Amino acid sequence: MSTANGSPVVKVGLSSCGVAAGGRGVYDALAAKLEDSKVSLMQTGCIGMCYKEPLVEVLMPGNERYLYGDVTPEKAERIIEEHLFKGQPVKDWLLMVEGNGSDIASPLEGQRRIVLRHCGIIDPESIDDYISVGGYGAIKKALGSMTQEQVIDEVIESGLRGRGGAGFSTGMKWRFAREAKGSPKYIICNADEGDPGAFMDRSVLESDPHSVLEGMLVAAYAIGADEGYIYCRAEYPLAVRRLKLAISLAQERGFLGESILGSDFSFDLKIREGAGAFVCGEETALMMSIEGKRGMPRSRPPFPAQSGLWGKPTSINNVETFANVSWIISNGAKEYNSLGTEKSKGTKVFALAGKVARGGLVEVPMGMTINDIVFKVGGGTSSDLAFKAVQMGGPSGGCVPASLADTQVDYDSLSSIGAIMGSGGMLVMDESTCMVDLAKFFLNFTQDESCGKCVPCRVGTKRMLEILERITDGKGHDDDIEKLEGLADSIKRASLCGLGQTAPNPALTTIKYFREEYEAHIKDKTCPAKKCPALITYEVLADVCTGCTKCTKFCPTGAIAGEKKQPHVIDDAKCVRCGLCMDVCKFNSINVF
Amino acid sequence: MVTDTKTREAPSFAVIDAIVHKHNAEPGSVIPILQEIQDEYGYVPVVAIDRIAKITGITNGEVYGTATFYNMFRLEPLGENLVKVCHGTACHLAGAERIAEAIALEVGAKEGETSADGKFTIEQVACLGCCSSAPALMINEEIYGRLTSESVRKVLKKCACGNGDGA
Numbered sequence: 001m002s003t004a005n006g007s008p009v010v011k012v013g014l015s016s017c018g019v020a021a022g023g024r025g026v027y028d029a030l031a032a033k034l035e036d037s038k039v040s041l042m043q044t045g046c047i048g049m050c051y052k053e054p055l056v057e058v059l060m061p062g063n064e065r066y067l068y069g070d071v072t073p074e075k076a077e078r079i080i081e082e083h084l085f086k087g088q089p090v091k092d093w094l095l096m097v098e099g100n101g102s103d104i105a106s107p108l109e110g111q112r113r114i115v116l117r118h119c120g121i122i123d124p125e126s127i128d129d130y131i132s133v134g135g136y137g138a139i140k141k142a143l144g145s146m147t148q149e150q151v152i153d154e155v156i157e158s159g160l161r162g163r164g165g166a167g168f169s170t171g172m173k174w175r176f177a178r179e180a181k182g183s184p185k186y187i188i189c190n191a192d193e194g195d196p197g198a199f200m201d202r203s204v205l206e207s208d209p210h211s212v213l214e215g216m217l218v219a220a221y222a223i224g225a226d227e228g229y230i231y232c233r234a235e236y237p238l239a240v241r242r243l244k245l246a247i248s249l250a251q252e253r254g255f256l257g258e259s260i261l262g263s264d265f266s267f268d269l270k271i272r273e274g275a276g277a278f279v280c281g282e283e284t285a286l287m288m289s290i291e292g293k294r295g296m297p298r299s300r301p302p303f304p305a306q307s308g309l310w311g312k313p314t315s316i317n318n319v320e321t322f323a324n325v326s327w328i329i330s331n332g333a334k335e336y337n338s339l340g341t342e343k344s345k346g347t348k349v350f351a352l353a354g355k356v357a358r359g360g361l362v363e364v365p366m367g368m369t370i371n372d373i374v375f376k377v378g379g380g381t382s383s384d385l386a387f388k389a390v391q392m393g394g395p396s397g398g399c400v401p402a403s404l405a406d407t408q409v410d411y412d413s414l415s416s417i418g419a420i421m422g423s424g425g426m427l428v429m430d431e432s433t434c435m436v437d438l439a440k441f442f443l444n445f446t447q448d449e450s451c452g453k454c455v456p457c458r459v460g461t462k463r464m465l466e467i468l469e470r471i472t473d474g475k476g477h478d479d480d481i482e483k484l485e486g487l488a489d490s491i492k493r494a495s496l497c498g499l500g501q502t503a504p505n506p507a508l509t510t511i512k513y514f515r516e517e518y519e520a521h522i523k524d525k526t527c528p529a530k531k532c533p534a535l536i537t538y539e540v541l542a543d544v545c546t547g548c549t550k551c552t553k554f555c556p557t558g559a560i561a562g563e564k565k566q567p568h569v570i571d572d573a574k575c576v577r578c579g580l581c582m583d584v585c586k587f588n589s590i591n592v593f
Numbered sequence: 594m595v596t597d598t599k600t601r602e603a604p605s606f607a608v609i610d611a612i613v614h615k616h617n618a619e620p621g622s623v624i625p626i627l628q629e630i631q632d633e634y635g636y637v638p639v640v641a642i643d644r645i646a647k648i649t650g651i652t653n654g655e656v657y658g659t660a661t662f663y664n665m666f667r668l669e670p671l672g673e674n675l676v677k678v679c680h681g682t683a684c685h686l687a688g689a690e691r692i693a694e695a696i697a698l699e700v701g702a703k704e705g706e707t708s709a710d711g712k713f714t715i716e717q718v719a720c721l722g723c724c725s726s727a728p729a730l731m732i733n734e735e736i737y738g739r740l741t742s743e744s745v746r747k748v749l750k751k752c753a754c755g756n757g758d759g760a
Contacts, residue, residue, distance in 0.1 A: 020726045020738035050725030196681035196720035234628070234665055235677075235721055237734045275624055276664030278719065292623035293655075294662040310621075353683040353724035360725045391682065425724075427682050441685050445719060451662075554742060556698050578694045583742040 007038040011057040015046035015206035021053035029073035033080045045207020047120025050360035065098040110377045114347050115323040116363045119207035124242050127249040130210040138329035139217045143263045151222040157333035159345030164318030165422045167411045176305035177223040180313035187220045187228035188316040194278040195394030198425035200349045201319035203361050205239035209246035215322025220267045231286050233274040278449035282497045283316045296451045297497035340366035344410035349424050356428035357382045370405040385430035393422020395442045396502035398509030418509045434531035435514040436521050440468040442506035457500030460491035472532040476522035530592045533577035542567035544589035551581035604638040613648045620649045623659050635671040672707040672714035676732050681720030683727040692728045695742040699749050
């Protein structure tokens with residue numbers, strides 16, 4: 001992964017985001033161009049700057065790093081020609097330069113990368129790459145010089161709390177599982193990242209799978225487990241493929257299997273692919289699913305630490321938690337707990353998406369404000385509209401309005417304003433987002449994903465959705481806001497698992513912070529953000545329209561009429577308000593009112 | 594994963610039995626067994642449900658219950674290409690519904706349907722985790738991001754050639 005033989009190395013980011021942006025074509029173009037040269041070409045995972053994918057990094061001898069963004073196959077050829085063959089970096093496309101004295105400030109500034117330490121740096125399909133950056137050092141250290149209790153103490157001292165959303169102390173969870181009677185014991189990695197808008201775990205699994213495996217090994221040693229499962233959602237085929245490869249490589253090298261590193265500790269790891277059920281991210285449902293059953297939660301206690309998979313003591317932790325563990329054991333608890341706030345230690349990875357300029361994965365110390373994440377790290381909104389709110393924690397979380405965005409990101413500050421840390425999805429919204437539509441979107445999701453076992457969740461979310469639907473259809477009743485609040489209260493208090501207990505949050509927080517938008521829909525029958533189809537009308541601006549007829553070809557209902565070079569007209573009775581005409585018009589001649 | 598498009602064959606006991614026995618006929622392996630059967634046929638044939646129940650010793654009802662609980666399993670055959678249109682939050686904000694409209698216009702099938710020529714089955718999915726490339730969709734196992742109503746139609750046209758890279 002480095003310039004070991006004194007020759008340059010070229011790296012292409014090929015995790016899902018890189019591939020989606022056309023990274024394979026760039027890789028192939030580079031491979032063809034570099035065929036007879038000494039330059040080595042390798043793939044890496046995701047460095048987090050998804051908004052500039054495909055990314056190409058040129059690593060020169062002397063550790064000079066040059067990062068290029070928005071690379072196409074044609075640009076790739078020019079980079080090789082000018083930078084590698086003639087020694088002239090292509091300045092216009094450079095995002096960042098390090099180590100040659102004329103550094104370009106890194107867009108990663110303000111971040112502190114622990115979980116993402118290897119992402120975009122190493123080849124995720126090479127175990128040697130992982131070992132060369134100190135990988136598997138944590139398990140060597142644990143097995144070689146620490147007792148099981150010492151490992152647990154170290155993790156407790158680090159202050160690490162579960163990164164899946166609930167924020168329970170990881171070390172305490174392990175202690176309960178270690179002290180529980182019963183054998184065998186299990187370690188499970190929850191990689192069923194189901195929150196829409198979250199992709200931290202996918203990226204870590206695709207970019208640095210061994211760090212997760214190593215964290216699981218440390219946990220297994222600590223609690224005395226000899227078998228583990230990674231439960232990964234099937235929507236992540238690349239992550240599953242890289243995990244399988246990582247497991248077989250780790251087995252070959254003796255990091256998995258019998259008598260690991262010559263000790264009497266043995267550990268076996270299996271992958272279970274999820275089958276598309278959001279509720280399986282809930283730990284008791286997840287275990288049901290591993291057992292081959294319908295993934296329906298059960299009430300707790302007993303907690304999994306006492307009675308988990310097949311009734312045996314089990315510790316379930318999330319991908320990001322495990323990636324932290326291997327770092328903590330290698331670098332020590334003190335190094336970790338020097339970061340963050342009093343009760344929230346370390347860093348947190350966020351998936352920044354939505355209307356944000358620099359969307360992607362970011363990792364920041366706990367305690368940074370939402371404003372700093374959105375503006376300093378994320379570069380503000382991607383449109384020229386004002387920043388309106390962030391939605392944190394997906395369908396279980398809440399909306400934080402711009403007026404409260406100076407709130408610190410830590411478990412306790414966020415819950416005090418009705419939001420949650422969640423797993424790390426951070427959706428940025430600008431003025432074009434309708435908050436009632438957003439609440440409807442999440443309720444639609446949760447009522448669809450409710451497993452149906454308990455009534456408050458199954459029926460309650462459905463009733464809330466119906467009310468939100470009639471509000472956005474312009475048929476809301478005067479007391480609908482109160483009805484929503486009443487239903488929300490019952491669902492939160494009476495549901496069996498986290499899915500139901502948190503499902504009303506998006507509706508409650510949008511009512512709390514954007515009540516006037518609900519009232520505009522209900523009383524004035526208008527949608528201030530101009531999103532809700534029943535409350536808006538499309539028209540062609542006759543003085544702007546050039547009469548190119550393009551929109552007429554895209555209109556699914558044939559609602560647009562017009563001759564070439566004549567202003568077109570939309571037949572309101574036929575228009576279904578899909579917005580395709582607006583999408584394809586090159587002259588901005590479609591107006592919504 | 595499901596998305597392979599193999600030649601459609603009539604379900605055979607020999608194939609189904611081999612898959613069940615590969616997993617030691619364990620009741621706990623019903624999900625991976627169903628996944629492999631779906632890989633083989635593109636869907637889960639009803640005869641396979643009866644067969645799994647018989648060999649593993651659990652009831653048809655339990656296998657059927659599992660197969661219908663998870664979104665991923667289909668009891669009907671698929672078109673040649675499976676298009677999963679992402680409706681995650683970021684894609685929703687970026688206009689996923691317009692992408693779905695454009696797809697319907699191009700192939701003549703809405704979400705949940707298969708096109709008349711059998712080339713495309715269109716599905717709606719909750720989130721593909723490619724939020725920074727929104728709006729996105731997945732055709733078989735390839736992800737396409739930063740789509741527009743126009744580019745998605747090109748992607749579908751090109752799809753038959755099996756080109757793997759983005760729009």
